[in-house]
Each structure stands twice: as structure tokens, then as C-alpha cells.
Amino acid sequence: MTSRRLKEFLNNNLEDLKDKGLYNVINPVEGPNGPVIQIxxxxxxxLSSNNYLGLATDERLINACNEATEKYGVGAGAVRTIxxxxDIHIKLEEKLAEFKHTEAAIAYQSGFNCNMAAISAVMDKHDAILSDELNHASIIDGCRLSKAKIIPFKHSDMEDLRAKAGEAQxxxxYNKIMVITDGVFSMDGDIAKLPEIVEIAEEFDLITYVDDAHGSGVLGNGMGTVKHFGLSEKVDFQIGTLSKAIxxxxxxxxxxxxxxxxxxVRSRPFLFSTAITPGTAAACMKAIEILSTSTELQQQMWENSRYLKQGLKELGFNIGESETPITxxxxxxxxxxxxxxxxxIEEGVYAKSIVFPTVPRGTGRVRNMPTAAHTKEMLDEALxxxxxxxKEMKLI
Incomplete structure (x- = not known):
């Protein structure tokens, strides 16, 4: 029997979310998540997928995944340490390190897991973390898990970061102080001021940590925000996802x-969760190979991004200050x-609403993600x- 208190809690809070326009309805996609989907x-x-380069449905990745699945099976069968x-996991990590211009890399089950794993493995209650106030939820949760003192600084405000770094030092x-930022901020599409952040980090001996989920595959000829600024040797942690551009x-x-x-030896998701599937590892290696040998997909993505941004701006929509395809x-x-x-959606465009708590109250938006797979005809129809x-809603 369901607890009465639980039932009251759920009913009251779900109704409250619906009344305030904060309740999220999930729309299952019937088929592949490409430039056109069926619901x-x-x-x-x-226009709501993170599949920046269209690689999620690329035949080359599908074939690599199928071949590895035939060879290794559908699952890894155990945690990494047992x-x-x-061997395909080792090959993937070697390719990732080469791709990111670092000495080594470690793969996890999700980008969210990376932040839960890496921050808490290095930082503890004797340390402090300077965190951009608009950092992703996974960074916030990773910081909380570490039990370090969390010191938020104003979004991309280098004067505030410098002042708080100085105060902390x-x-x-604190034994150690870390500065954490997204490389590309997922809701507004702006790019972190990494050169200034690295300069401040060097001045105050801060550990540098960049979550480049939305930058990898997009900036720096695909190699990410850190490479975009030529800072591969000066950032301690480069975090990436295999679920967006890859x-x-x-x-x-x-x-x-x-x-x-x-x-x-110390990050818990690595120690206590089964490894990514062999098929996934093979598909990721194929994606990295494509990104390392060609810029065709990135160029098409950026061309589509500029076209959509210009069209929406000319219509009179507020598209913020995005510097990336996120629009x-x-x-x-x-x-x-x-x-x-x-x-x-009723008219034929899937652009999902994003509201609090994903973005601050009063800044609700639909977020458009033009990809390399969109055609000009698709974007014209969307516009x-x-x-x-x-015009119907008197928004423009």
C-alpha cells in the first residue's frame, strides 16, 4: 500500500509544477534521433538533439558498433577493475588521449558520471572549489559529493573569480583549491573565458577543471574548447562526453x-559500475577517427548554425549571446x-521548452540545436x- 504522506507529497507537488508551467512531458521518439524525427x-x-554532427545515425558508426558487438558481445560483463x-576500452582511451592532446584518458558510463567521479576523487572537505554559477547540474552535484567548500563566482566574471580565489588562498x-567551469554553457551557448581563467589559476595555484561536453566536436577543429584556446598543456582536467558530437x-x-x-583507483563510478559496451567503444573510436581526419561535418554544422541564428534574429526573437550552435x-x-x-510541435518543429530549474525563473526558452545533418530546406521550413x-502569440 502506498504511504499516504508520499501520495500527498507527489500529488501536491506535481500539480504545483503543472500550474507553474514547470512540468516536463516526455515525448518518446519513434525511430532514430536524426534531423527529422517521428513522434x-x-x-x-x-531542433532539440545534441547530435551535433549527425554521427548518432552515421552508417560508419553503426557498422563499427555491430562488428564489435559480434566480436565481444553486447556487454562488458563486469566493472573495469575486475x-x-x-582491450577495446584501452584502445578507446588511447584514442581519446591523442584526440585531446593529453597523456592519458579514462572512459566512464556517462558525462554526468565523469563529474561525480573526478571531482570527489580529488577534492575533499579540506579543500575549496570555485564554481561558475551557471555550471551544469552534474558539476554542482559532483562538487557537493566531494564535501569541499563550494564558492560560486558570477558567471564568466573574471574580477569576481580573481577576488574569490585570492580570498580563498x-x-x-584549504589544502587545495580548484576552479571549475563549463567550456561551453549549455543553455546560453557562450564560451568560457579560459585564457583568463588559466591566468588566474596560475597566479593562485588553482587546479583547473573544464567540462567540455558541448565544446568537444564543436570547437578547436573538433578537439574542444581547451584546444580552441591552445591551452591543452595548462588545464588539469578535461571532461568530455561521448553522447553529443561523438x-x-x-x-x-x-x-x-x-x-x-x-x-x-579512487573514482567510484569506475570502481563500482559496469564498463561501457564494446559496441559503444567501437562507435566512439570511429567517430574520433572521422573528426581527426576531416572537418567537413563541423563546417556544415557551423554553416547551419549561422543560417538559423540569422533567420531567428531577423524575425525578432531574442536569441541571447550564443557563440556556438546552441541557439x-x-x-x-x-x-x-x-x-x-x-x-x-503542432506545426512541425520539435523544439523542446526549457524552464526552471534547468534555467533561472523568468528565463524560459526553447533551445535550438542545428546540426550538420539539417538541410537548408529543413531550416527554412523551421523558420x-x-x-x-x-506572430500568432505576439512574441515578435
């Missing part, structure tokens, strides 16, 4: 060999945002629908 039998132009480390309270699933940490060795249309009011997204719905 409830309807074809929709897909006998779940297959002068206090003498097109599969998983995550990784790249850095010095000693750091990776430490994570292999928000900021509506503001949460209920209006939900209605706007629903109307776009036509945006114009129609925007």
Missing part, C-alpha cells in the same frame, strides 16, 4: 597520466514558453513555422 506518428524537424576492461583554510553514449576525463591512474529563443514566462513549444507561431 506519435508525426514527422517533425528536430575483468570488465576489454589568503584564508589558509554520437554514442558515455564520458571521459583526459589529463596527466598520474591523474588518470588516481581516478582508476536559445528566450521567451521568459514559463507558461508562455510551454505553449510556444507545444505550438511549434517559417517560427514566424507563424511567433
Amino acid at each position: 506519435e506518428g508525426k514527422q517533425l524537424i528536430n 575483468n570488465g576492461t576489454l 589568503k584564508s589558509g583554510l 554520437g554514442a553514449v558515455g564520458g571521459y576525463v583526459a589529463g596527466k597520466k598520474d591523474l588518470i591512474d588516481w581516478l582508476k 536559445p529563443c528566450i521567451i521568459g514566462d514559463e507558461n508562455q514558453t510551454q505553449i510556444f513549444s507545444e505550438r511549434l 517559417r513555422i517560427y514566424k507563424k507561431v511567433g
